Amino acid sequence: MARLVAERSDTLAPLAEVFREYGYEGASLALIGKATGLGKGSLYHFFPEGKEEMVRAVLSEIGQWFEDAIYAPLRDGNDADAAIEAMLDAVTTYFRSGQRVCLVGALAVSNTRERFADAIRGYFVDWVEALRLALVRQGREEEQARSLAEDAVLSIQGAIVLSRSLDDPGVFERAIGQLRGRLSA
Amino acid sequence: MARLVAERSDTLAPLAEVFREYGYEGASLALIGKATGLGKGSLYHFFPEGKEEMVRAVLSEIGQWFEDAIYAPLRDGNDADAAIEAMLDAVTTYFRSGQRVCLVGALAVSNTRERFADAIRGYFVDWVEALRLALVRQGREEEQARSLAEDAVLSIQGAIVLSRSLDDPGVFERAIGQLRGRLSA
């Protein structure tokens, strides 16, 4: 049934966006309130531990999205090539050709890394491992699959950094194009 | 002659380190004072416009270091291969195998990007262009040189992100090893 009151889960998407845009310290409660349409009282009702809990919730939601949309197909899909193609398409859309930062990557190079170390590590471990499995199913040798998977994930992160630095989505798209070649069977 | 008073240039190295570790907003004047050994009065004497001027000075110093140590040899050295090898060694040392973040890259994925957009862009434009020229001197075709140069620079940035995320210098070192192969004539 329809509810007029907000639900905690409704806040996660705007929360993610505001943390992506302003970072952990830059996202003040005033900005967060504006983004979610909620006052401080409501925010602390949903997240009693404040900003740190908000980010943990957002990271968990992001992890779940990647799990469903990207990792699971890479691990279990019956067509490894198709899952890899789908991954490249999905990240291009998700990161808006590099004009939208990766919150996990941004946290990793910030001073808040240690606070969220487990979530950050998990996100990347799962990504590399899922891609590695797809490459093995493609018929690659163990060592090459490991190496290619790591290379692909770091290339995507680097493409975001460089693409944003140069304010040029083309950088991201060319990087994805190169990966398409390197990762195809 | 020896001087007991600090010079502005003496502050740049500790300033760079504190901004790398804590980010722009995370680096409070208290931390900055501790890192430089200077009080607020002295800091505002050297940098009347405050933190923003400090970061601009640091970025300028970093740009100069890369220019001298990396870009100039890539552009003008008479041995392109040697200059590329030297670049890979230099970044491994400079970024401590990925355990030390790239301040420029970190700023690029933060909310302060726009404030320092020119310096960020310049750093990466110069790097890609210098490497591209070395690859052309290696005998590569124009388009391949451009593509390889962009790929190498973004791979280094991505290697820092992933290496820090996984707390594993090996990630960075393997990425540099891959680049060694891709960039050798």
Place this chain on the structure above:
DNA sequence: GTCTATATGGAGATAGAC
């Protein structure tokens, strides 16, 4: 040129009415 003391604002967080 360096320091201490201070002004001023905004941060995160809490209290309590509704």
Place this chain on the structure above:
DNA sequence: GTCTATCTCCATATAGAC
């Protein structure tokens, strides 16, 4: 569950003595 008012603290920045 949501709001406004408020607490407390620490941020940047400034003033002015030495």
